[in-house]
Amino acid sequence: MAGHLDVIVIGGGIAGVAAALESAAAGAVTAVVRAGPGATALASGAWHGPLPSLLGEALAAAGLPHLPVDTLLPHPFGDLRPADNAPATHAAARIDEAACVCGIAGLPHFPAAALARMWRAPRHVTLALPETPAAGWSPVALAAALERDPAGLIAALRQLGAGTRAILPAVLGLDPLARTAERVAAAAGVDVAEALGVPPSVPGWRLDRTLVRVLERSGVTLLEGRVVDRAVQDDVVLSVRVAVRGEPVLRELAAAAFVLATGRFVGGGIAAADGGEEVDVARGQALREASLVERALGCDVWIEHLGDRFREVQPVPLTDPVRAEPQALLRAGVHVDAAGRPRDVQDQVRYRNVTARGAVVAATSHGLGRAAAGAAGGAA
């Protein structure tokens, strides 16, 4: 491991990789500490908000180009969803006269007839592949099988006739570098597009694998591990201690600046506290310990609807029973100033050399299943 680092990015999802690319492009020696796939790997394929140009170019170079979307994208829940960008196979999934919704026999949760009705597609068909397993396909097993040998699917798609746009479930290969969709389209003589994905999300997995490739190609050091401790002096983080996977001893990594991009709940950036209590001696009453903690750097977690009270003596409802209402819990996170630096309970900057990015920041509304542009704000 190189001794000197300028920037350490904690978190390797979209926000973390975007920050690392900016930092590396600015000439800083950068490392990314990544615990594993997070919420990015569960993304549906639709991208909301602007795609940072550096990240967009890097994704394209690594085999997963994102295109601007000028239509609503079909989602397997039965609705059509707006998106700003999407990988080419999803961006092509326009529902018009040429569209034919193609279910696959044995693959659950993609009922072609019902989806065609809800998406208002003129045609639907259920394709039968050879060698369907007795208990049916899972999307992952099917994507792996099609990546290896798409001949069965190609033969079935040929029956649709030229000029058709086949809207398939998101199972055309696990690895974007295998170019399964292009191979299938060329051999079958029809246009091929994929609907968005739901967990276990093949589009999310492709995005996550591609982000790792982007880091490898951009000269950023990638460490698989979790930040467990930090050394702080005068609101400056000097170093972090990282439990690298497979190494028995913690590594101490020092840098001039840190980016906190650990995500929210699924990413593991924000977690429930152990439930300890602390006592406010001056007022002689038990003060409820903050119920949520930021795990990597110990920043205070801000809950939006508490406003300036920040930490409340009485327990407060974090969820609304009406699902459509805004849920305070889903907007909890690290409170930042205009420069993206985390603020503490007293509204003071907690660490002067830390910038928070992505879903770990309070009140960013994107979350599970949504690749988003929280990555775009702030500077590394």
Add this chain to the structure above:
Amino acid sequence: MKRRLLAWLNLAYHFWKHVLTRWWLRPFRRGRDLRRFRAQVEPEGYLPLPFADRAQFPDFMRCIHCGLCALACPALRAAPVTAWVEAWTFVAGPSRSLDRVALVARAAAPCARCAVCPAICPTGVPIDRLAVMIEGLAAGARAG
């Protein structure tokens, strides 16, 4: 009066037979009682769980159905298999019914215990321990 006396004698005979035989033979017959119990409940799909296995269930219940374990699995990528091979479908489902255990154990045969999936699980479900437990349950179901 005579029938009443016979009834009492009959009752006394069965009481003493129980005290003299079943009661002190009980430690030696425990296995047979357990077999009788299992013969009653297993056709219904219930499996007796040891305490140590039961204590692991809160860990398994942390599953959020994200399916990352399936996406990361090298064995799953190598060979097309049924949906039941994936750890999360078992964790998420009604995981103790007998037919399901046998199905999963059979389908999970390609699992190489490579420990990729517990490392990748965002909520830290110990999927490798789950695989061992499923195998044990399936073996127990076959033996019993």
